[in-house]
Amino acid sequence: MIGKQIARWTMAWFASALCCLIASLGFAAVGLAGPGGWAAGTAMATVHLFALGWLCQMMIGALIQFTPVLCARPLKMPGLSLPALLLTGLGTAMLAAGFLSMDGWVLGQNLLGLAPAVVVAGFGLTAVMLVPTLLAGQGLRQAEVRMVALALIALAGLWGTGTAMALTLAGYNLLPVFIPDALPLHVLLGTGGFLTLAAFGVSYKLFAMFLLAPDRDGPLRKAVFGMAALVVVLVLGLAGSILARGPRLPLGLLVAVAGAVTAGLYLVEMLRLWRSRHRLQTEVNMRWSRAAMICLAMSAALMVPTFRWGAAWAEAAMFLALVGWLSTLTLAQMVKIVSFLTWIQVFAPQIGRRPVPLVSDLTDARFAGRCLGLWATGVAGGTFAIAVGHPLLFQVSAMILLVAVLGLTRELLAIRRLRHLDPARLPDHLPPLVLPVPLRSSSDDHALPA
């Protein structure tokens, strides 16, 4: 059946994530978050709208879409995708609002205390779909599957450390934790753990497909997994020790070195993949993924020196990871994925029967490239502003990032509405912008919704 491996709610996950991204950048642009003020409630709300609302929702939506591609089998219990999305979105909103209690909004305390339960319900439903799909058959023999499974372990740790801190801040004595000890581990489990490792796993398969490059599970890929597993075990061990009120283990430098080596090995493999590609003319998503890789390299290179250089450089490294590496990669690939899924929804029934446009015809690559270039400019400005502690420059950078995202949102809408195609090639009915195509039975397999 055509489209059986296409997740129905991907556009809704992406739309929810984009709304969070636009909101978080808007808040940063008006000065609610920035250098020297990360501890404020509004800043914490902004950061979580970005990290949880934007990046985690995008990654979960992408994993629901691409885990069947990685595993070559259908997703287990795909009907849980919508409730997972609703709970994750609600949990993000509750968490963001809850952080305002740190600025004196008393009602926010209850939201902050309850939000982790809602978030874990969303994460849990996601795990119910992904874990059995990943583990079925001999899935764990594949490097990309192992990496995504490791990312999900880090996600559990991310939630655990986040819950302990949220409950502590909300005044509940259930899992008291010293915030300055737990916060770096929480950030590492999210940025370097769940988000980066899931991006590694998905990129192994997708980049080989997009570049027509050999997809080999060689020694380098095994080394990346081994180092990544070491980092996750170390950070989870540190987190467990802190949550159990055990001793503070002096392993921070080891984690930083191991994390930097992991990123370095991954980048070496991606460079080899790029050089072995058969597709010499690359598309906009892959061209701008190179910028994301450069940000990953810079962020990894900063991990160890930040132990000497202080908090501002650590914040700059984290900004480079979240906004430069993960968000640039996500935005660039989102243009491609939305084009690809839209093509399947509209043109799949016609393949082999009449000429059809290419996936790339649905995108204005030049405009998308300009928006991504603007985004990269904002990344550079924001990183510099954080490193030198310049709030106004950070605000200007956030405005640049916001304009770039609004431009990309316009492009995504144009892709969904097929605005770059000759009107003569448009179908009678376009698929819904965000919601899935309604299921209907049909004797013609080609008429089934994607």
Added chain:
Amino acid sequence: MDDLQQAVTAALRQVVDPETGREIVSMGLIYGVTVQGGRVSITMTTTTRGCPLSEMLRQGAQAAVLGVAGVTQASVALTWDPLWTPDRIEVRAF
């Protein structure tokens, strides 16, 4: 190669992979074409086993072959043994 086999191959060359813009024969996705009378059997693959385009490429190839004069029956089977590698792409396809 007889005329019908040539016509079938020519029809398959009209089926374009929408992702790469190349037709499926030069992409090396066709593993075998067998013609017996008007009956055609094709074995093909995709660039990766979990490719979301797998079934639509299979049905597209089948529709293209059924459009060839003289073909009375067309069956297209997907296989990933052996797995596709980029080395199967025809020279000068890109």
